[in-house]
Amino acid sequence: MPDHGYSLREVQRMLGVSRSVVEKLVAAGFVSPSGERRDWRFTFQDVVMLRTAQALRVAGVTPLKIVRALDHLRKSWGHEGSLTGVRIAAVGDRVAVRDEASHQWDAETGQLLLDFDDKPAASNVASLQAPLAKKTREAATDLFYRARSLEDEDIDAAEAAYREALARAPDYTDASLNLGGILVDTERFDDAIAIYRDALRYRPNDPVLLFNIGVALEDSGRFREALRSYERCVAHAPDFADAHFNAARIHEELGEATKAIRHFNAYRVIMKRQD
Structure with missing residues (x-):
């Protein structure tokens, strides 16, 4: 790296x-x-x-x-x-x-556990095992790092490198997220949404992807569609604070005070819990 x-x-x-x-x-x-x-x-x-x-x-x-x-x-x-x-x-x-x-x-006491729950408690509780073992994935990773290093100096080259990384490893979610970020920043919202939705094929209902789809939809003025994406996000990750906050803002702008209050309250509870 x-x-x-x-x-x-x-x-x-x-x-x-x-x-x-x-x-x-x-x-x-x-x-x-x-x-x-x-x-x-x-x-x-x-x-x-x-x-x-x-x-x-x-x-x-x-x-x-x-x-x-x-x-x-x-x-x-x-x-x-x-x-x-x-x-x-x-x-x-x-x-x-x-x-x-x-x-x-x-992990806290070092005591042996005889009944380890193999199911992760949340979708992004990750294994620390390095996921990039195969050569094709290693090549995609090299391209990903190259793209990141280029973002500040040559955004077009960065975009091309992210796209090449995804061509080698279509399920490389971090590359999808970064490429989508470039596309949103340059107001190519439909392209960004397409990248995020393609990534959902490999990680269905991933809250981070759903949140980013919501942001792209909101930035393009499609507020109702953005709300649906934010709602899907919090359905799969109820403590996704930023999704609640964004949904609350949209409901407020649409004059839907009750729904806005519900999301604002959820946001405040989550943030207080994290203090």
Whole structure:
């Protein structure tokens, strides 16, 4: 990966959360990005850890338990690269881990678990196993990193590289999200929506994709369609705060006060829970 790492904007896009949520996860100690606050840079491992932490929060695990669990993992698997082979999920109010040897542990206490729930507590509670093993995927990853490095200096070349990455790995969701972001930023909303919807073929009902479809529809003035996408998003991820907030704004603009209040209230509850 390039030395400059992921920017905060890219992390927000990949996780589908607001800047304030990422800042709270950083403040809680889940990761320590390099650089000044205004120019934070995150590693790939940072992104995976933030995604896991956010998913555990959505699943109802308290921030204190998550911090303790991840700290225990770092100490238990202290050698370089050791966390890339473990799977993390919420089991009730605990954080549970399965390692490469299929041992099952309580991440906070280190106790052996005999009844590990194999189903993830949220759709984006991710395995820390690196997903880019095959050569075609590695080539797509190289193109993805090249595209990211080009975004600030040559947006057309960045777009072309993202498209080539998706040609090699059509299910590469991060490439779809970044390409869609470029298309939205350049007001090619229909193209962006097509990219996001194509990505849904590989990750049906993915909340981040549904949220981004909603943003593209909203920016293009199709408010009712945007609302349907935001509603689908929160149906699959009830604690997706930004989707509630955007839906509330649209309902308010359309004069639908009751529906707006419902989403604003949901947004406030979620944000208070994350404090």
